Amino acid sequence: MCLETSKRPGGRSARVRDAVRQATLAELAEHGYGGLTVENVAERSGVHKTTVYRRWGSVEGLISDALELARDEPWPVPDTGTIEDDLRGVARLVRNGFDDPELGPVSSAFVAAATQHPDAARALHDFFMARHDQAADVVRRAIARGELPDTVDVREVIRVAVAPIYYRLFVAYEPVTERDADRAADAALAAARAGVL
Incomplete structure (x- = not known):
């Protein structure tokens, strides 16, 4: 699965990012930082593992992205x-x-x-x-x-x-x-x- 560019706000890229973010938060809630893995986030989100690795790179990338998205929430x-x-x-x-x-x-x-x-x-x-x-x-x-x-x-x-x-x-x-x-x-x-x- 290949991520599309940000030219389509609200498109597949946004849906993938949201799914991965929600999976990251759920995994953190259940297993904490020590139990967070890219593989589990990929499985929970339904996004292919290679896509998660390509876009986020690591557990820290997943956490950084979740924080970035949360930063501007009211x-x-x-x-x-x-x-x-x-x-x-x-x-x-x-x-x-x-x-x-x-x-x-x-x-x-x-x-x-x-x-x-x-x-x-x-x-x-x-x-x-x-x-x-x-x-x-x-x-x-x-x-x-x-x-x-x-x-x-x-x-x-x-x-x-x-x-x-x-x-x-x-x-x-x-x-x-x-x-x-x-x-x-x-x-x-x-x-x-x-x-x-």
Whole structure:
């Protein structure tokens, strides 16, 4: 099976890419990064193995492509009317994503892949940049409402709010409670208000 060029958006190439992406996510959810294989993705997607190898090259290529496609998907950024609740909502979204039985293993696999391969690391970086930019809307709204100074780095507030969650999960290997997520958001907000961010 030969992939067609991108001249036919929504054509066979898009269907193949979507099938492979869905198969990659399903395999990651079931087997994690360590159990992901090109062969299993090909079988699950119904796309010939040689096509998958030619287009994606490796497991890391599959992961990078899945992250690239996910990068621009909308994210349910909170809009409660206060920066405190919005920032806590962002931190809870991250925490709940890793706690979700289907999404959690996939998200963890993306992080694991990024520690092992530079292409996956670049794709994860780009994914986070897009997510941080989307989430930074809560900070932009807070600045417009006069809750934060206009000198604050809107993306840095988000990074500081979610970083403790990643630290607990992937460095300390500790569970993250809702209270932990709230505390991380509150610390980021205090730093923003103090002019540190």
